[in-house]
Amino acid sequence: xxxxxxxxxxxxxxxxxxxxxxxxxxxxxxxxxxxxxxxxxxxxxxxxxxxxxxxxxxxxxxxxxxxxxxxxxxxxxxxxxxxxxxxxxxxxxxxxxxxxxxxxxxxxxxxxxxxxxxxxxxxxxxxxxxxxxxxxxxxxxxxxxxxxxxxxxxxxxxxxxxxxxxxxxxxxxxxxxxxxxxxxxxxxxxxxxxxxx
Numbered sequence: 001x002x003x004x005x006x007x008x009x010x011x012x013x014x015x016x017x018x019x020x021x022x023x024x025x026x027x028x029x030x031x032x033x034x035x036x037x038x039x040x041x042x043x044x045x046x047x048x049x050x051x052x053x054x055x056x057x058x059x060x061x062x063x064x065x066x067x068x069x070x071x072x073x074x075x076x077x078x079x080x081x082x083x084x085x086x087x088x089x090x091x092x093x094x095x096x097x098x099x100x101x102x103x104x105x106x107x108x109x110x111x112x113x114x115x116x117x118x119x120x121x122x123x124x125x126x127x128x129x130x131x132x133x134x135x136x137x138x139x140x141x142x143x144x145x146x147x148x149x150x151x152x153x154x155x156x157x158x159x160x161x162x163x164x165x166x167x168x169x170x171x172x173x174x175x176x177x178x179x180x181x182x183x184x185x186x187x188x189x190x191x192x193x194x195x196x197x
Contacts, residue, residue, distance in 0.1 A: 003130045006117050006195075008185035010051035016075045016151050018180065019049035019135070020056035022063060028070020032155045037146050046114075047142055049074065052132040053156075053180045054121040062164040063157045073154045073180075080149030084141050085187060088113035090195060091136065097194065112141035115195045123167050123175055 011018040023031070030038040050056045060068035089104070089111035090097060098104035108114065114136040119127035137145050159178065166175035 006131050006133075008051060008133045008187055009120075009182040010185045011053075011180040011182050012078065012185060015078055017051065017078050017081050017185065018073050018075050019051050019081075020053060020071065020073055020156070021047070021049060022056065022060035022065075022068035022071045024067045025070050028072055028155065028157075031072060031153050032070075035153055036150060037153075041146070043142050043146060045142075046136045046138040047145070048134050048136045049076075049145070050132070050134055051185070052120060052182065054123070054125070055118065055132045055134070057160060057164075058121040058125040060160075063160045069157070070155065071157045071160050073156045074150060075152040075154070076145065076149040077151060080144055081135075082187065083144070084113040084135055084137060085115070085195065087111060087141070088115045088135065088195060090114065091116040112139045113137050123163075123172055 022028070027038060027041055031041070050059070056071065057063075060071060063069050063071045089107045091108070091114045093101050093104040098107070116134040116136065117131035118134055120130055120132040122128055163175045163178050166172070166178070
């Protein structure tokens with residue numbers, strides 16, 4: 001079955017959804033230990049969360065890139081995730097979605113969240129023909145993410161290393177079995193209509 005070009009796929013339960021981030025061990029390890037982001041975590045800058053495990057692996061090089069050695073699975077409340085989607089703006093201007101570039105710039109400036117659709121990745125981290133959601137949080141959204149939405153933080157760096165090792169040995173079947181089970185996220189069409197650039 002052909003996948004839609006823009007579709008949120010994530011591991012989720014009745015009340016939470018898992019997103020991924022990667023940090024230096026100085027930030028990542030205390031976050032896992034405390035179950036919340038530590039004091040050194042900057043709330044005044046944009047933070048990008050990714051529901052796709054493999055896109056995160058592409059971004060952080062399986063946890064090998066400098067400053068991204070701690071790969072975190074952050075379980076957040078679904079109502080918070082959906083709030084961010086409803087209040088998000090596309091990170092780039094799209095004709096037909098925005099009245100004009102100036103309107104898009106004004107919307108982007110006000111929005112506490114922004115959405116970018118990047119090519120999803122396969123186990124070799126090659127681009128696939130459909131897109132994966134990246135959700136950038138700033139201002140009010142960052143504060144809500146850190147203080148209200150985050151339910152748990154897990155270290156998935158060992159999982160990333162194990163999957164990478166299996167891929168390196170050519171055991172794609174075993175690597176696939178270890179991947180988080182991501183499925184289409186049931187966001188209402190009206191929540192995404194302004195984000196399908």
